[in-house]
Amino acid sequence: MTMRNAFLLLCCFLIGLQSCGQSAQQQLHCELYEAYVDDRVADWQGIIGRMEALDDSTAEWQRELFLARYGYIGYLLGNKRKDEARDELNRTIHALRAVQARFPNNAAFYCLDACFHSYQISLSMVQAPILYPAHQAAMRKAERLSETEPLLAFEQANMYFYKPRFLGGNKRKAIEKYQLSLSQLSSEKCRSCCWFELMVQLFLLKAYYETGQKDDFNQLKAELVQLHGSLNWVDGFLNSKVLDD
Template identity: 25%
Template sequence: MERKTNLIIAFLLLICFGLPRNLGAQKEDSIFYKSYTTTNMEPWKKTMEKMAEELEPGNYKQLFEVTLAWYGYIGYCLGNDKEREARQYLKSGWQFLEQLEEMPEAGAAPHALKSGFYGFEMALARYKAVIFGPKSLSALKEAAAIDSSNVHYLVEKGNQMYYTPSVFGGDKETALRHYEKAVKTMEAGGKYQQKHWFYLNTLVTLGHTFEAAGYLKQAREVYHKIQNLEPDFKWFNEEVWPDFVKKYGYE
């Protein structure tokens, strides 16, 4: 009887202190994914702010997840004419990112995100490109020097090559190679599985880049893959796919 009681206590302790962190992370990822696919971003905002309030000092993983959530939300704001809100969250996002870079666990990913944050700054004030452009490139070089196979480096390098005008070194073919490698890396295993917003967003970016580069067959294949993966993807179903069909037909 005593042994049974001890086992029950041990199990309850495991539930109270061992499981919530992993289950919490899964729950947060699920909320972000649903927000991304339904375009209802209010739960995303509330969740990321709660995560920030509950940050444990020195916990790199938690801080990274908060910073990534900020990154995603700022991108949403910029894509939906919410510049004022984007500025607000970019300011606090920089604070998280600066802490992240100083931690001993910091690898390539924080430097890659830093490049993305500079991209946000340029999107909010294009005249500052002469200041933030070189800083963004420098952050990418730092990320590449640490780990050029990191998915965040690959995505941000793809973004840099896609959005930089060709006269200044931009190249959609190079962007494609980086996006493709990022997707393959995520599909090979690790954190960003099929039900993660960052994976799905990278797939959309890959399809769009194939389309922009004139590889319509490959773009269509990626878009069909997205449809099979997430049939209820609101933004994709209402904008991305209809725009493609309008230009190039269903098949």
């Protein structure tokens, strides 16, 4: 075999490996979406384990991995499995620190940091005076790095939505931020099976529901059902709370 042919064979092999890796990532991404749509988020733990097993250290894949962890921890909290949520949250935050060190200029990881701080606050309101400043510091860092990061607007929306009014909560402002996050997501090259986009849409739907915006609620719900199927479980989500009264 000539040197030229050996070089071409190596190139083809490397391209094949890259294509195989991308195919595996897309499959896992779609499994997350399908489980979400079918109300099988309990299955995410196993899918996340397979995502980790790919051993892809790129910023893009790590963002997808931590987003999935965020969604899974939200599922645990929503189902009152607080001890499991706390354990998963501690592991996730520890892992996130290493990724932030590798990608110090990536706004998404600071947004995720803030999102996980919000979960910590929901688990222990007495620690809010300690955790909230760390949450805000992560948000400010993310905003300095990229004002157009969809996760930034999403977490800003969550803060407006879940804060009490006397602490600055405002569900109509939350709607504006959810809409902004969706607009920013639409400008990205979002994969097919984009479960996170659906999640933001569902939070927007919940905000319409709780502010009595019936026309916007009915229109968005009809669009989601047309795109994703019956979503029979959504009514339960609309009446759910992350924070206990």
